[in-house]
Amino acid sequence: MKEQLKHVYLFANLDDAQLGRVQEMSRGITLDDGQVLFEVGDEAPRFFLVRSGQIKLSRISFNGDEKVIELVGAGQTFAEALMFAQIPAYPVRAAALGRCELLAINSKGFLDLLRGSVESCFRMMGDMSLRLHKMVDEIDRLTMQSGTERIARFLCAQYHAEGEREFALAAPKGVLASRLSVKPETFSRILHRLADEGLVKIRASRVEILDPERLCGYSMSGF
Amino acid sequence: MKEQLKHVYLFANLDDAQLGRVQEMSRGITLDDGQVLFEVGDEAPRFFLVRSGQIKLSRISFNGDEKVIELVGAGQTFAEALMFAQIPAYPVRAAALGRCELLAINSKGFLDLLRGSVESCFRMMGDMSLRLHKMVDEIDRLTMQSGTERIARFLCAQYHAEGEREFALAAPKGVLASRLSVKPETFSRILHRLADEGLVKIRASRVEILDPERLCGYSMSGF
Structure with missing residues (x-):
């Protein structure tokens, strides 16, 4: 599992002890096709890594239509922006498209880990800014x-x-x-x-x- | 100038006092078309914001050809990933394409500012991860x-x-x-x-x- 975590930008620059702590604060979740992980307004104590399958993030519009905000695929994380912004509730609904394996990571635990090491934050920010440049x-x-x-x-x-x-x-x-x-x-x-x-x-x-x-x-x- | 800085992801979440400090550690640079800002291997004490015009980042390959790595346009920053990774020398050459106005920001000063406020780091990381999601x-x-x-x-x-x-x-x-x-x-x-x-x-x-x-x-x- 540590090997898989190292491919995710949030964890790529953590050392072995830090990765161990991430594992301790994580748990696996398996969803069947269509199963809902959270609804709009649910308390947001966790962020997620998609290990296999796909998650659909959506909102329901005024006229009742579902508007897909994002499809999150294997290897990608979601809700970590909420964690950083310390937003307490999910602003979207998350449901599985097909069978889906996730890792749920405790947001407070992860922020505490980063708070203890501003150098880890810098490494992560370096990685994020490189990714931004590549994507531009x-x-x-x-x-x-x-x-x-x-x-x-x-x-x-x-x-x-x-x-x-x-x-x-x-x-x-x-x-x-x-x-x-x-x-x-x-x-x-x-x-x-x-x-x-x-x-x-x-x-x-x-x-x-x-x-x-x-x-x-x-x-x-x-x- | 503060208004312009607020549109840049690195500065978007800084408060007024922090933005003031960024201005103190910055200076304006104007380049003419083709003028070189730095060469491969030059010491890297600064990162840059393109205020107008375009900067070409390139490397010279073994056979002497110039390989363009990236074109950086107005409103974008460059070399901030080096700063976060604390890499001491520029790995590319930077030259102006057309007339170009830049802001050069002291990397050590900016990191010190962030070191003093892990909450600023978190806000910035929240912003960066939102941007990454939008770009995906x-x-x-x-x-x-x-x-x-x-x-x-x-x-x-x-x-x-x-x-x-x-x-x-x-x-x-x-x-x-x-x-x-x-x-x-x-x-x-x-x-x-x-x-x-x-x-x-x-x-x-x-x-x-x-x-x-x-x-x-x-x-x-x-x-």
């Missing part, structure tokens, strides 16, 4: 990716409609960006990237398609 | 989005090739998932979602296209 990057990459697919497809469609390798963009860049659901600066970065890869040549508002095959295959590649 | 969600959403576009396009292409609304999937789901660069479980979730939206009907390995126009328009919508 990943989001940027994914945004670029789906934007690149849309732009490549758009340029291919215009190329096929024109029947010419070189043509003027069908609308001003700002308009195209909005139509293709990317920010104007992302639109420019993507055009530059397609040019860097030798797929197109851009001069002001004119485009020359240098490699129609690769450009038009781009959107299926998922690169 | 955003990454999931973006992955689903580009996956949905690819799958919708694939189904449209097969529909046009078959000339029939109902047909067997061209390959087993696992093979299609891999070909469309999505995980098998994401592939299933996306098919369910397209079915929930009334675009297709799925029975085992057979697909019926219920709404070809919306399905084939899906990939351009960016929804």
Whole structure:
């Protein structure tokens, strides 16, 4: 179990004695599909690690619909933000999607452990800030990716409609960006990237398609 | 300036007196395009907030190529993970992309401020873990989005090739998932979602296209 805990950002930087204490303040829980772990407003003395399966966090809206806030998968924790913010009640409902194994960790015990060692807090914060940076990057990459697919497809469609390798963009860049659901600066970065890869040549508002095959295959590649 | 600091996760939960101390330990820096802030191996006594412009963090590979590690934009911090991990030297080079305004904050001073208040650490960790959850969600959403576009396009292409609304999937789901660069479980979730939206009907390995126009328009919508 210690090995599994070390992959979780909250525990990754704890030493062996600290991990032992975490185990002492934890207990395993198994839920069947649909079983509720807690309801909105329940007292919140614990946070959780999903060991297998998936937990659905949701709220019920005014008109009675269930709004899914988050799906938490294996290896991820939930309710630890409440613990840090010392919020006393769960603001959402948690229920199992499929069979689900959890570890429930006593929040007060865990905070006491951290209170005794500000250096552990710093290590954890270092790890969290690295993760944040990686995710900002990943989001940027994914945004670029789906934007690149849309732009490549758009340029291919215009190329096929024109029947010419070189043509003027069908609308001003700002308009195209909005139509293709990317920010104007992302639109420019993507055009530059397609040019860097030798797929197109851009001069002001004119485009020359240098490699129609690769450009038009781009959107299926998922690169 | 205090107002700007409050939007940064590292400072969002500090009280007014603490923010005042952060200002005392900070100084403004302006860089011109291409100007280097620090090189790999330079001593690392400060971390930074980008106030405007963009900073490029990079390493030089063995063959002399520059590998961009991260682009840091306005409102984001960098090198704070080093501070928390108490790493003494910058492992990357930082240079301005375009004109760039920074705030340089003394790392030791900031850690001392936090050392004096483990409750500030907890508030910051609460904020960081909320941000991590939101980003996991955003990454999931973006992955689903580009996956949905690819799958919708694939189904449209097969529909046009078959000339029939109902047909067997061209390959087993696992093979299609891999070909469309999505995980098998994401592939299933996306098919369910397209079915929930009334675009297709799925029975085992057979697909019926219920709404070809919306399905084939899906990939351009960016929804």
